[in-house]
Amino acid sequence: MKPAPFDYVRATHPDQALELLATAGDESKLLAGGQSLIPMLNFRLARPAVLIDIGRLGELSYINRQDGTLRIGATTRQAQLERSKLASAGWPLLARAIGWLAHPQIRSVGTVGGSVAHADPAAELPVACSVLEARMTVAxxxxxxxxxxxxxxVTHLTSAIEADEMLLEIAIPAAPDGAGQSFVEYSRRHGDFALGGAAVVIPLDAQGRCAGVRITLMTAAPVPWRARTAEKLLEGELPGAQQLAAAAKAAASEISPTSDIHGGSSYRKALAQTLCFQALTEAAAMATPPDVTRVGK
Ligand SMILES: Cc1cc2nc3c(=O)[nH]c(=O)nc-3n(C[C@H](O)[C@H](O)[C@H](O)COP(=O)(O)OP(=O)(O)OC[C@H]3O[C@@H](n4cnc5c(N)ncnc54)[C@H](O)[C@@H]3O)c2cc1C
Known part of the structure; x- marks a missing residue:
């Protein structure tokens, strides 16, 4: 199928894109890498009157670190973030997550901001943003x-971005010293959307006990799902296999994934538990108490 007719404007500056959005509002759509939007246009699931192309806005393509916070411009390509040494030095979970995202050809065109704004609960970057407690700047x-x-x-394919707003930046706060990080998922073929997945950050206190564990499950709900009950269960505990298994069980018991042709709800719950346990085990093995980290520096 071909898209319904639309006008096309390539924005040359972020302010111009915002001006166009203010004028066209609901009738317009931003086009970044086009790896989700173009299929939606072709299937006529989206029929904007105006397409505002922001894909070449260099002003929004950057990865830098300020006061410990990683700042990623919205039009930064997914492949750039995957390869960024700055990002992997503090947030190895990001490259792990992007490694699962589609295929290298798609990642070289798809943008970080496009993936986050698209808000698909089966997508890797929204899950990474959730577990890393990212903050999004929109204008x-x-x-x-x-x-x-x-x-x-907000819900499946819906973010809090208003029709006249554009995502500018994703800011990821410094991970706690020595925290272990992991991202695991399962799909039938590499590059397909995930049937399940889990992202985990495990910080330890000086005694080696869990202090502020974060767990986000993928495809578990209409949004990336923070498994808060499971997080609380681990607070103050040593991250032994028994404790981690109990937390993974609690995480899966919090969710009611919907069934579809790729897998039933009970299968997806069982998968979530297995993947959550895997991610917790891997992150716990990487985690070091803060004092040990400091000595190592
Ligand atoms: C074969 C295939 C397999 C794929 N597999 C996966 C996968 O496994 N995991 C995964 O996560 N993704 C997957 N994708 C989707 C892909 O990675 C997209 O790159 C990503 O979802 C959207 O990024 P984009 O830059 O292409 O955005 P676009 O397609 O250009 O835009 C997506 C949506 O976000 C909006 N948008 C874009 N930028 C902004 C902005 N700055 N501010 C506000 N709104 C904005 C657009 O208006 C549109 O609604 C796959 C795609 C294909 C074609």
């Missing part, structure tokens, strides 16, 4: 605002 002609990952993902 309209009347100003900027910052949204936490918890508030950003």
């Amino acid at each position: 309209s002609r009347s100003g900027k605002r910052e949204i936490s990952a918890d508030d950003f993902f």
Whole structure:
């Protein structure tokens, strides 16, 4: 199928894109890498009157670190983030997550901001943003605002970005010293959307006990799902196999994934438990108490 007719404008500056959004509003769509939007246009699931191409806005393509926070511009390609030494030095989970995302050809065109704004609960980057407690900066002609990952993902394919707003930046706070990080998923063929997945951050206190564990499950709900009950269960515990298994069980018991042709709800719950345990085990093996880290520096 071919898309319904639309006007096309290539924005040459972020302000121009915001101006166009303010004028066209609901009638318009931003085009970044086009790896999700173009198929949606072809299937006529989206029929914008105006397509505003922001894919070549160099001003929004950057990865830098300021005061410990990793700042990623919205039009940064997924492959750039995957290869970034700056990102992998503090947030190895990001490259692990992107390694699962589609295929190298798609990652070289798809943008980080496009994936986050698309808000698919089966996508890797929204899950990474959730577990890393990212903050998204969005702008309209009347100003900027910052949204936490918890508030950003509203439901399936819906974010908190308004029709006249554009995502500018994803900011990821420094991970706690020595925290172990892991991202695992399962799909039938590499590059397919995941049937299940889990992202985990495990910080330890000086006694080697869990202190502020974060767990986000993929494809478990209409949004990336923070498994808060399981997180609380691990607080103050040593990260032994028994404790991690109990947490993975608790995480899976929190979710009610929907059945589809790729897998039933009970299969997806069982998969979530297995993958969560794998991610917890891997992150726990990487985690070191803060004092040990400091000595090592
Ligand atoms: C064969 C195939 C396999 C794929 N597999 C996976 C996979 O396994 N995991 C996965 O996560 N993705 C997968 N994708 C999707 C792909 O990676 C996309 O790159 C990504 O979802 C969207 O990024 P994009 O830059 O292409 O955005 P686009 O397609 O250009 O835009 C997506 C949506 O976000 C909006 N948008 C884009 N940028 C902004 C912005 N700055 N501010 C506000 N709104 C914005 C657009 O208006 C649109 O609604 C796959 C795609 C294909 C074709």
